[in-house]
Amino acid sequence: MPSLFDTSHGWESDLPGDQLTLPHSRAVAVFRQGGKNDGTFTVLDVTSGQSLWKTRVKGPGLMSALSVTVNGKDYLVASASGAKGADVASKGREVTTIDIFPARATGDDVKPAHHLELDGDGAVAYGGGGLLVTLDDDVVMTVDPATGATKKYDLHKMKPPAGECKLCFASTKAVAVTPRGPLLATDTQPRGHYWVPGAWSSGTLTTDSEHKVFIAPVKDSLVAQWHDEGAANDTWAVLDPATGRVRAKVDCAPDQHVTADDSKGATLSANGRYLVRSHTAFDLKKGTGRCFEETDRDKPVHLTGVTDDGVAFGVGASTAAQADPRVTIDLATGRVKAGDYVETPFGDYAGYGLFWDDSTDTMVAYPHAQ
Template sequence: MRLTRVLAGLLAAGMLTACGGGDGGDDGKGGGILGGPSGGGGGAPEAQLKVPALYDTSRGWESDLRGTQHPLPHSGAVGVYTGEPRQFTVLDVTSGDTLWTSAKLRSAGEDMRYESLSATAGGKDYLVLWGTGTTEGDVVSKGSEITTIDIFDAEGSGEGVKPARHVELEGEGFVSDGGGGLMVKQQDGDVYVTVDLATGATEEYDLYEVEPPASECNLCGVLSEIQGVTAGGPLLWNEGLGSDTALWVPDGWTGAEIDADARPYPSLILEDVLVARWRAKGATHVTWGALDSATGEIRAEVQCEPDGGLGGFDAEDEPALSANGRYLVRGNVVFDLEQGGGHCFEETDTDKPVEFDGVTDTGLAFGVAPDTRVVVDIATGKVEASKHLEVPFADYAGHGLFWDEENSSMVVYPHAS
């Protein structure tokens, strides 16, 4: 059964609930602020993690609210989704104060599996709860397979906030953040649906029917995959041989426009930025580029040593984009999207590799070398050894957000003055 739109629009009453899916699941008890607010001169958080010198551990706050943390960088907040009660709680990142809580969401059926995620599109943050499974039947009717999506605007206030948009799609699917919108892949099918976060509008794409770039991809169609969502439509990728390798946005741009011989390989899409890599004809180095995903325009590029193959998307990458959208790290590469350049820290005959896992608005990137942790100034490429053990899972509004594994709590430290 294909995924087709049943309903998209404003939701009059809350529905859905989460059950399992790794999104936390407490008993509804406990959870709250444990340390004083950094902005109000409160005391140091009880947890004293070994963090980069950028952060002041004598100030900040911490919370033992159990669930899944979702950074909301453009809103200056962090959302927490709890499995029980089934709701979002949104906290101010500078103080830990609760900004708003969602309504407790109920299930569309007993056999539904739920997941939460956060996404950013058009400079706005959203919280999303999606579920898939089978609805309850009645005496004479079987339940139906559906995928449901509830979208919350990250900036809200009050208690019991209901989803701004609710979408239901026929069939079981998997929902993910496609960069410029949500992407739904039907289980055991070749149909994708994209969902506009701002409006809830949906578009369906059947890979049997999507036209490949003219004269570029003879065997695309069902051999292709939708790798992400751009402001201009879905980003499609076909990893074939020679001329049957293609990257394109329908009625938009193609990878051949970047390099007709090299055929760029996509590596990840994050908000409106696509990272791709290619080796120009006759070149001894691999080019890594950060592209505008909607237009294909190269925003930054850097030359790196060959890594033994180009490959496609890398599931184990820990990419990070600074909240201001200027700096991006991915694997061994760092980009400055404003200056149009970057640096490679791959392993060579003379250099050790550095793997990056975080970046700040000021261009400080956190990485791991074989023998130590390091901090890199992207503007200069300068590398310094660091004794930190923990890196923030997000950094914005002058604060770093950390997860304290030992105490199962979120700890937030401000930048040092």
């Protein structure tokens, strides 16, 4: 483990299932799929491992679960799609169910704050500012987890702003949820055109004549990358989802072959100050960023996590003596130090780091060292 953590004490859990972080609630959930279109949430206090609450959820098909944070509040979401009312004579109708739970509750049979039943076979995802439900190629729906309110959008009718995408023939996709509606994208390989209808568009970010930008959600923030005409470097930035304005930015060496899938380890610290993605790190309080890409002088570092105190975890360039060496980075100074550890926490908040031990199928929590 990184030396940041005191491994002499802590707690562990062998509950089987998927671990879901709840950073603003000092809790972590475990979701276990059942055998008959059901599943179970068990929520544990992150500082003690004590069980806070649990519940069983059922749906019309195989259950899946995720945790979402919107406006500083955590929610657990269970969803499933399948046929309702099917019997020996009828195929029934396809529905998607969504059950939304506040992260903090008590008891052994907690009821959802909101239960939704939507027509159609939908895919439910965390869109940053809410839930994003893809119903088919041209229709999506957003869901506010606080109220359960839904809004449907026909993507076929939502074209890019005039003048920004003269030769766009690709289909429009919804890639995130913002406070002003869905963030839409088209022609996104690797840079494309993004816009929130009636609010803002990516064309205002760059001087590139084709207005092409790369944008990806990280929790409830947006990370963007573009290359201005005549510039020596790429620009990386964190955007305000409501306005598209730059909150923090940094120039990095170009041609890093960035793709939408290059986001393993992308993390926003629990206090919302630090964000890391790929080889970039941002301090949103100061509006600054740092690059850890490969240059003529420096080896690359891929960042995999960050704490509230601005300590980032990462993987350095392999050497003949060591494959994928671990490092820690002080984001205040940019100093990279070799780390004598293997495991990186999948969550870090409330003074504890959460780890998964593959060898024992155990979740382990260790406090920060004093």
